[in-house]
Amino acid sequence: MTQKTAYNIAIVGATGAVGQKIMQLLEEKNFPINELKLLSSKRSAGKKVLFGTKEITIEEAKPESFAGVDIALFSAGGSVSKELAPEAVKHGAVVVDNTSAYRMDENVPLVVPEVNNEDIANHKGIIANPNCSTIQMVAALKPIKDTFGINRIIVSTYQAVSGAGAQATEELKAQAQQFLNGEEMEANLLPVTGDKRHYPIAFNALPQIDVFGENGYTFEEMKMINETKKIMHDEKLSVAATCVRLPFFTSHAESVYIEVDKDDVTVADLWKVLETADGVVLQDDPGAQLYPTPLSSADKEDVFVGRVRKDLDNPRGFHLWVVSDNLLKGAAWNTVQIAQSLIKNNWL
Amino acid sequence: MTQKTAYNIAIVGATGAVGQKIMQLLEEKNFPINELKLLSSKRSAGKKVLFGTKEITIEEAKPESFAGVDIALFSAGGSVSKELAPEAVKHGAVVVDNTSAYRMDENVPLVVPEVNNEDIANHKGIIANPNCSTIQMVAALKPIKDTFGINRIIVSTYQAVSGAGAQATEELKAQAQQFLNGEEMEANLLPVTGDKRHYPIAFNALPQIDVFGENGYTFEEMKMINETKKIMHDEKLSVAATCVRLPFFTSHAESVYIEVDKDDVTVADLWKVLETADGVVLQDDPGAQLYPTPLSSADKEDVFVGRVRKDLDNPRGFHLWVVSDNLLKGAAWNTVQIAQSLIKNNWL
Secondary structure, three states: OOOOOOEEEEEEOOOOHHHHHHHHHHHHOOOOEEEEEEEEOOOOOOOEEEEOOEEEEOEEOOHHHHOOOOEEEEOOOHHHHHHHHHHHHHOOOEEEEOOOOOOOOOOOOEOOHHHHHHHHHHOOOEEEOOOHHHHHHHHHHHHHHHHHOEEEEEEEEEEOHHHHOHHHHHHHHHHHHHHHOOOOOOOOOOOOOOOOOOOOOOOOOEOOOOOEOOOOOEHHHHHHHHHHHHHHOOOOOEEEEEOOEOOOOOOEEEEEEEEEOOOOOOHHHHHHHHHOOOOEEEOOEHHHOEOOOHHHHOOOOOEEEEEEEEOOOOOOEEEEEEEEOOOHHHHHHHHHHHHHHHHHOOOO | OOOOOOEEEEEEOOOOHHHHHHHHHHHHOOOOEEEEEEEEOOOOOOOEEEEOOEEEEOEEOOHHHHOOOOEEEEOOOHHHHHHHHHHHHHOOOEEEEOOOOOOOOOOOOEOOHHHHHHHHHHOOOEEEOOOHHHHHHHHHHHHHHHHHOEEEEEEEEEEOHHHHOHHHHHHHHHHHHHHHOOOOOOOOOOOOOOOOOOOOOOOOOEOOOOOEOOOOOEHHHHHHHHHHHHHHOOOOOEEEEEOOEOOOOOOEEEEEEEEEOOOOOOHHHHHHHHHOOOOEEEOOEHHHOEOOOHHHHOOOOOEEEEEEEEOOOOOOEEEEEEEEOOOHHHHHHHHHHHHHHHHHOOOO
C-alpha cells in the first residue's frame, strides 16, 4: 500500500485544555493534515475555532463522525472514550486515547515513544496515552533502566492543578485571590470533582488525586504503579507512589528514589545517560542552583531532571527530581508523538 | 535544693516569628514565670510588647543580659546562639536553642520530648531543638520504631514558607498578588536569602531548602538525616531526604516511606500505635477523605498522620503522610515543652 502524504485527523474533546494543546502542536509541528475534524460534546458543537488561518466548526462527536478519519485523538474523558473509541475503530480510524479507559487493557499498547515506541506496532486500533505523572517518570528512568537496571521505584509527586482540568485552574486563582483579600476560600472542585468533600488547594497541599481504592491508595497512585510496570514491560519492578496536588498551575514535579541493579554506579554515570536520552534535559548543577521547577518547565516539551544524588546508605540507591509540563509531555505532546510515529513507521 | 515555683525566663529573638509563638505559648500554658526578659538585636531594642496584661520593653541581647536568668530560649539565628548561648550558660542559665548551631554537638542533647525526653537530663547547659522537618517526622515514627523497629526512612518533604522566616511569608503573598494581577513576580529571598539566585515560590515548587553541600544534598536534607539518627540513638538507621519548599504559609507535610524490622505488621497495627502516641493525632480515613493538610494542621500543637498504607511489594514497607505546624511543634512548642520538662523533672 502506498503511504498517504496527508491524513484526516479528528480531535475528540477539542475544546478542553489538552485538546487545545493538541491543536497547537499539530500546527507547530506541521503535522501532515488533509482534513482536521474537531469533535466535542453537544454543548460546544457549533463553535468556530481557528486552526492556522482556517476556521473550523466544532461538531458533536457521534459514531458516524469518524467516517474517513485516519487518526482520532481522544481527550474528552473516560466515558466518551469507552463509548466512541470502538466506533472510531469500526470506521477505520486508529485511536490515540488520552484517558484511563483502555490503559490497562492487554490488547491496547500503552506508549511513551521514547520508552516503548515499538509497542505501537501491535495496536488493534487503540493506543493508550499513559497518565501524565507516569509519562515523565518513565521517560526519565527508561534510559537508566536500560543501562544499569532498575528494580525499585519510590515516588512522591508534586502535581499541578491543571491536571484536574481548566476549572481547577480557575478555582486555584479564585481561592488565592480570596485568601489575599482576607476572605474565606470557596472549595467546590478539588481534590476530586465527583468526590464527597472539597478542600481549598490555594496555599495548601492535598494528598489525594483521584478517588481512593479499597487498598488505601488513590487511583492516581495505582495508575503510576500499574502503568509503569506495563510500559517498562517489567511486572517484577517494584513501584510505590504517593500523589499530592499542589497550588501551582502547570508541570508536575516528582521526587523519585530508585535502586539500580549494578554496583559502583555513580552520579556522573547517571548524568551521562540522562544527557543523551531522547526527550530528557538534564538541569543539575547544585553549585549554580540549577534544577528544574514547575515554572521553569512550563510550556516546554521535554522532561527535566535535576538533583541527582546517590543515596547515602544504599550504594545502589539514587534520588532524582523530575519535572515536566503535564499538559504537553504529560498529555498532548505524547499523544501527537504517537500519531507521528504511526505515520513515520507506517503502523496505521 | 528546694525547687523554685517560678522562673526567670529570657527569650532571645523575641520579635521573630518563633519568638512570638514562644511568648504566646508561655502565656497559654501558664508557664511558671517570675520575670520574663525579651531580648533581641539592637535594632528592635526599646520596643514595648504586651505579655498578658504586662508591658515588657525589649532589650538588646548582651552577655550580661543573662544574669539571674534560669532558662534562656534562643531563636535568633545560629550566629547569635554561637555568640551568646555560652555566655548565658556562664551566667547560670540553661539554654534551649532553636537554631542549628549546637544540634550535632556531642555534648548537646537534641530533644523531642515525646521521643527522647530523658536525654535532657544529660545537658551541660545547652539543649538543642531539632530542625522543624525532623521534629514532626521523629514524633510520628518513634512509637512505630519502639514497637516494630524501623531500619529505613525515605522522606520527601512539602515545606511551608514560614520556615524561611516572616519575610518569606510576605514574599509569597506579594508574588501571588503580582501573578494574579498579570505582573511579573519579584523574587528576592527564596529559596535561600544569602544564596546567589532567587526564584519565585508563588505557584511554584523549589527543590532547595538551605544551601547545597558538596555531596549534592542541601543542608536541610542533611539536617533531617543526621538529626534523626541522633534523636533516635541509631547511627545505623538509614535515612534519606529530599526537601522541597512550596507555596503555602504554615505546616510542613512529609511523604514518608519506612521499613520495619518485623514481619506481618499491618496498617491496623500502625494505626493502633499512632492512636495512643503522645503528641500524635491519627487522621486516616480514605473513605471519608480524612487526611491532614497544611491548612487543617496550622495553629495546632500536634503532629497529624494520615494515608498510612502498606507497600504493595515490600511486606515490611509502609507509607505515611505526616503534617504539623512548623512554627509550633516544629519550633516554639517543642522549645517550650523542653523548658517544661526541665522544670518538671528538676533537670535545671
